[in-house]
Amino acid sequence: VPIELALSPLPVGERMRYTLIIHDLTERHKVNRMKDEFISTVNHELRTPLTSIKGALGLVVGGVLDAHPDKKASALALSYDNCQRLEVLINDLLDIGKIQYAEAQLQLQPLLLDALVDKALAMNQGYADKFEVRLRAVAAPEGAAVLGDENRLLQVLSNLLSNACKYSPTQGEVVVSVEPRQGQWRISVADSGPGIPVEFQAQVFERFTQADSSDTRRLGGTGLGLAITRALVERHGGRISFDSLPGEGAVFHVDLPGARPQDGDAVVKAAGT
Ligand code: ADP
Numbered sequence: 275v276p277i278e279l280a281l282s283p284l285p286v287g288e289r290m291r292y293t294l295i296i297h298d299l300t301e302r303h304k305v306n307r308m309k310d311e312f313i314s315t316v317n318h319e320l321r322t323p324l325t326s327i328k329g330a331l332g333l334v335v336g337g338v339l340d341a342h343p344d345k346k347a348s349a350l351a352l353s354y355d356n357c358q359r360l361e362v363l364i365n366d367l368l369d370i371g372k373i374q375y376a377e378a379q380l381q382l383q384p385l386l387l388d389a390l391v392d393k394a395l396a397m398n399q400g401y402a403d404k405f406e407v408r409l410r411a412v413a414a415p416e417g418a419a420v421l422g423d424e425n426r427l428l429q430v431l432s433n434l435l436s437n438a439c440k441y442s443p444t445q446g447e448v449v450v451s452v453e454p455r456q457g458q459w460r461i462s463v464a465d466s467g468p469g470i471p472v473e474f475q476a477q478v479f480e481r482f483t484q485a486d487s488s489d490t491r492r493l494g495g496t497g498l499g500l501a502i503t504r505a506l507v508e509r510h511g512g513r514i515s516f517d518s519l520p521g522e523g524a525v526f527h528v529d530l531p532g533a534r535p536q537d538g539d540a541v542v543k544a545a546g547t
Pocket residue numbers: 437438441465467468469470478483484485486489494495496497498499500501524
């Protein structure tokens with residue numbers, strides 16, 4: 275066990291009393307190691323697209339591709355794609371930093387879940403169309419409401435909906451439902467995709483993890499989406515979990531505390547708007 279010793283003298287009458295303080299540094303070492311790992315992953319994730327951009331633009335700038343307009347065009351297109359990837363990565367990284375270091379203040383207000391789910395579905399309709407997936411909401415129990423930050427909860431639902439679309443078969447259906455569970459509201463997003471591979475289940479919410487690393491290029495993810503989603507749900511005092519049977523799809527659950535009776539007036543007001 276790594277320890278740190280400190281001796282603290284205290285005069286007691288004519289004598290000195292010494293107190294020996296022993297700090298267990300295990301936790302501090304663990305946090306430092308996690309930070310190191312995070313920095314080296316970020317370094318790698320940012321460097322990969324940057325190296326590719328630099329290589330492709332180097333050929334263009336050096337005139338190497340002047341005699342091959344089609345190759346030149348594809349080098350530029352590749353650079354553009356990688357710029358977009360860098361943009362997504364940087365946004366995700368800034369976001370995760372803000373959420374974890376509590377800089378992101380939540381703008382809490384009572385939110386009716388029916389309206390929230392409808393908004394999330396509308397926001398993701400274009401994405402669903404792209405994957406030829408149908409989005410459906412099951413009506414929430416009347417008056418079901420939580421105290422939350424609307425934009426952040428929409429971000430949570432959008433992350434889950436976009437994953438559900440990405441991993442659904444074409445013509446598949448993604449269903450969002452709300453039901454009471456252990457005194458809280460459970461919002462579930464169910465798809466009919468391949469589910470989460472058993473060996474990957476323990477890492478789903480970890481940063482930069484993907485069951486299949488080829489997904490990054492094919493589907494444009496960063497492996498940060500669910501880490502951000504979990505951090506946001508936890509900032510709301512909630513919990514995120516999933517059920518998955520291989521081949522039968524994945525269901526992600528977000529459990530959130532309901533708006534309390536003293537938020538009641540505001541809930542009614544929100545309902546009327
Ligand atoms: P990404 O940005 O790659 O989507 P996420 O953190 O959102 O990153 O997801 C991490 C990984 O979890 C995905 O790459 C995928 O392997 C798996 N995953 C997430 N949602 C689903 C789902 N609905 N069905 C199957 N696998 C999923």
